[in-house]
Amino acid sequence: MKQDNFPSSNDTPSGIKGGVHEDLVHESASKHVTGSADYTDDIAEPVGTLHAYLGLSERAHAKIIDLDLTPCLAMDGVVGVLCADDIPGVNDISPSHLDDEPVFVTDTCEFWGQPLFAVIAETRDQARRAAQCAKILYEDLPVVTDAYAAMEAGYPYVAKPLKLERGDFETGFADAPHRIASQMRIGGQDHMYLEGHIAFALPGEDEDVTLFSSTQHPSEAQHMVARVLGIASHAVTVQVRRMGGGFGGKETQMNIFCCVAAMAAKKYNRPVKLRPDRDDDMAATGKRHDFIVDYDVAFDDDGKILAVAGDFIARCGYSSDLSGPVTDRALFHADNAYFYPHVRLRSHPMKTNTVSNTAFRGFGGPQGVIVAERMIEEIAYKLGKDPLEVRKVNFYGGAGRDLTPYHQTVEDNILDRLVDELAQESDYQERRSAVLAFNKRANETGAIYRKGLSLVPVKFGISFTATWFNQAGSLIHIYADGSIQLNHGGTEMGQGLNTKVAQVVADAFQVDIGRIKITKTATDKVPNTSATAASSGTDLNGMAALDAAEQIKTRLVAFAMEKWGVDADAVVFLPNQVKIGEAHMAFDVFISEAYMARVQLSAAGFYKTPKIHWDREKGQGRPFFYYAYGAAVSEVTIDTLTGEYVVDRTDILHDVGKSLNPALDLGQVEGAFIQGMGWLTTEELWWDDKGQLRTHAPSTYKIPLASDIPRIFNVKLAHWSQNKERSIKRSKAVGEPPFMLGISVLEALSMAVASVADYKQCPRLAAPATPECVLLAVDALQSGAGDAH
Known part of the structure; x- marks a missing residue:
């Protein structure tokens, strides 16, 4: 070897600091x-910065007869107002490109809190106060906020529905010894990110505009701003250093804030910032989709599922947003970890006079998984079995029991090992026996407390179902x-x-x-x-x-x-x-x-991403590159006099493949579980009969607190797992899959409630199972009135 001009070095090799598969603190x-x-609101404001604020509809469905903005213009500090007529390009920010989501309403508002105009002023306080001064004359129209009611009223779909079908489900039902048909109501969820929506626009020369924004999708914000301004995308630059949480709520919902800030910045040639307060943020931005699911399941004496039919009716809101792919993914995960020999699943993405619902951690998957778990629970109560026994007999297996409803083969199932390991390490069988004994004594003595225990698995597909996003x-x-x-x-x-x-x-x-x-x-x-x-x-x-x-x-x-x-x-x-x-x-x-x-x-x-393909018309393909798996055991105690409860203990074993950073992955699993638990227990969205969201602030919307965390909380990664596909360093995704593990809390609550009637009937708890819901379910079973869903 030639060593001409070779610089010398006395350093000797040693391990690097911060490589893959190493616990490393978050860089920020x-x-x-x-x-x-530094977040977007921390950016120093240049001299001359203006502030924008949105004027929102105070009707859920009405024609705008007159919109008088002169009182807004008369307020101190107001520079101008923007409405639909001021849009230089296209008045639409639909991520589905269906032209159904205007920046500003032109003639008819379709939900309470829909943006009608924006006030631009010297200070945020001036803009916010002025936005309340508009004089608006409405002609009220019928209001429908419930998805089932929308279907009965003949409201249209906001997106094309999907059907997944395999086998002959009618024959499967006809030949089955047991069959249960019922309905489950699944609530929505607000994202409740710590940092609200915000956009800060700086005008440049020619058509240029730079935006600082708290968005999960900078490219879409860029394209939407260009569309609304009527310019090319190359003139728009969007920058994001960090967000204070997103959870899907900043995937599409940031578009309007970016577009309005950019419009104002270019019109007045001054920097413009737009940041709504929390109440307006919650009223005007989309949430997790509520679902009403009609399910029908046939099974044999061992609890093995023979056929499934399901209709997933979603409250999508006034426009399409991402409701098509969200309701698609709900069907993709309606099997969760279980093989259905004969199956037909259909989505019904219903238009309603509510804010357009959007992406949320799990993206429809949780709403599908929870229905699979409800059917397992139904079977267990019907046959008098441990739900875990029913789950295991229905797991995906080898040839002949490895094809999903969308015709993708499950090639990497590790749930048998993972669930067995968790059951052993958490002492599941011993604790279940103890819970049964505790409840038996309570029934005999009239004690007010009951306990419940549940082990729930998850199988979650990883990839965007829209192939081009991968x-x-x-x-x-x-x-x-x-x-x-x-x-x-x-x-x-x-x-x-x-x-x-x-x-x-x-x-x-x-x-x-x-x-x-x-x-x-x-x-x-x-x-x-x-x-x-x-x-x-x-x-x-x-x-x-x-x-x-x-x-x-x-x-x-x-x-x-x-x-x-x-x-x-x-x-x-x-x-x-x-x-x-x-x-x-x-x-x-x-x-x-x-x-x-x-x-x-x-x-x-x-x-x-390689290997993936999807034919939506046929309902067949391989939409997912691989699956991530996990399982959780949760134990709860309820007060049968008040419906209040505590989560005594949760044990989680989760599959992240060969973890890139175990410390970060553990944090993601813990956080996802708690957020999932909140979705199913305390986070209740409520609209009044006029269509106004009443749970629009932390004072009326309850997310889990530190005091709600399981008293004993054991979280472990399946260190032996390694992605069989060529992912990044054989790791697996972790953001969404553990969210579904919160279902173990709902199922444990269900067992505790069922104990008051000696487990003879599935309580069919609605979600979220608030203390009120639990109390009503206990009363229903004690009175012999059946489920309280």
């Missing part, structure tokens, strides 16, 4: 807890001093995406993670990105970043081969060094040499 953790993390880009620069700048198309909302992607890059170059700077997501760096959603952020952006890193490494290896006359396999990236032949060189010195030799030290990476 210290900033979060000290308050030094792509991502990245951009990596290595500077002459060896420092690395990383950018990708994903957005950081507290989940640790940036940390994980940086770990991937650190591992690729074998450098300490401190050498890598993660920059804000920006549409002028990585174009045409997908939303950070569907649990695919790390999968997609991690692979895209790895692609960029490998491109640069290939050039660096070629440079070393040429300069020092070695073969490719003699060039090895070691911790913070590069080994060339028998010599070692510090990474930064090696990079400096490459720069002097005019090696390109920048690369744009790209990745698209």
Whole structure:
């Protein structure tokens, strides 16, 4: 080997700090807890910044007879108002491109809280006060807020329904010894992110406008602003450093705030900020879809399911938004972990006079999974069996029992091992016997407390069901001093995406993670990105970043081969060094040499998920790259006099493949479980008979508190699991799958309620099972009135 001009190095290889599969603190953790993390509202406002505020409808369904904005203009500090007539481009921000979601109403408002206009003023307080001064004359129209009522009233679908069918379900029902048909009501959920919606627009020369926004989908915000302004997308730049939570609520719902801020900024040629208060944020933005599900299940004496039919009726709101794909995914997960020999599932995405519902963690999947679990529960009570026994007999198995309702083969099922391990480690059987004995004594003595215990599994498909969204880009620069700048198309909302992607890059170059700077997501760096959603952020952006890193490494290896006359396999990236032949060189010195030799030290990476395909018309394909699995055991105690309850203990074993960062993944599992528990127990949305959302603030909408966390909370990752597919470092997605584990709490509550009638009947609890709901269910069973759903 030639060593001409070879710089010397006394460094010796050692392990890098912050590589993959390592516990690593979130890259902004210290900033979060000290308050030094910059969010959109923390950006210094340039001199002359204006503030916008939306004027919202106070009718759920009405014709706008007259809209008088002169009182708004007369208020102190008001610069102007914007309404539909001021839109220079297209008055539509529908993410489904169905032209059904106007920025501002033109003639008919369709939900209480729909934006009618915007006031632009010198201060936010002035804009907010002025927005209340408009004089609006309405002609009221019929209001329908319930999905079932909308169907009966002949309201249309907001999206094309889907049907999944396999086998001959009519024959399956005809030949079955047992059959149960019923209905389940599943409530919606507000995202309750810590940071509300906000957009900050800075006008540039020509048509240019730059937006700082709290959005999960910068590219869509970019395209929507361009559409509304009537300009090309290249004139719009959207930047996101971080969000204070999103959970799907900032995937499409940010569009209107970005568009209004951009319109005002360009019209008045001044920076404009738009930030609603929490009440208006909750009233004007979409939520998790409420569902009413009619299900019909046939089964044998062992509890094995023979046939299933289900109609999933969703409250979608006034426009399509993402209701089509959300209701599709509800059907995709209506099997959860179980094989249905004969099945027919149909979606009914109903239009209602409510805010248009949208993406939420799980994206319809939880509403499908919970129905599968309700049917298991029904079977168990009917046959007098342990629900876990019924679950296990229905798990996906080998050939002949491995095909989903959408005709994808389940090739990687690990639930048998995972559930058995959790049951053993949590002492499930012993605790179930103890719960049964406790309830028996309570029935005999008239004690007021009852206990319940439930073990619930989850199988969750990973990928966007819209195939074209399964792509991502990245951009990596290595500077002459060896420092690395990383950018990708994903957005950081507290989940640790940036940390994980940086770990991937650190591992690729074998450098300490401190050498890598993660920059804000920006549409002028990585174009045409997908939303950070569907649990695919790390999968997609991690692979895209790895692609960029490998491109640069290939050039660096070629440079070393040429300069020092070695073969490719003699060039090895070691911790913070590069080994060339028998010599070692510090990474930064090696990079400096490459720069002097005019090696390109920048690369744009790209990745698209392989193997997936989907034919929606046929209802067949492989919409998911792989499945993530998990299971939870929850134990509860209820007070039969008040309906109040506590979660005594929860044990979770969850599959994240070969974890990129176990510490972050554990946090995601814990948080998802608690959020799922909140959806099913305390978070109740309520509209009055006029169509106004009354639970529109933290004072009327109850999310779980620290005091609601299980008294004993054991969370463990299935360390033995490894993704069989070629995902990023054989890891698996973690954002959404554990959300469904909160169903174990609902099922445990159900067991506790059922105990008052000696488990002879499924209580059929509606969700959320608030204390009121639990109390009514106890009273119904004690009085012999049946379920209280």
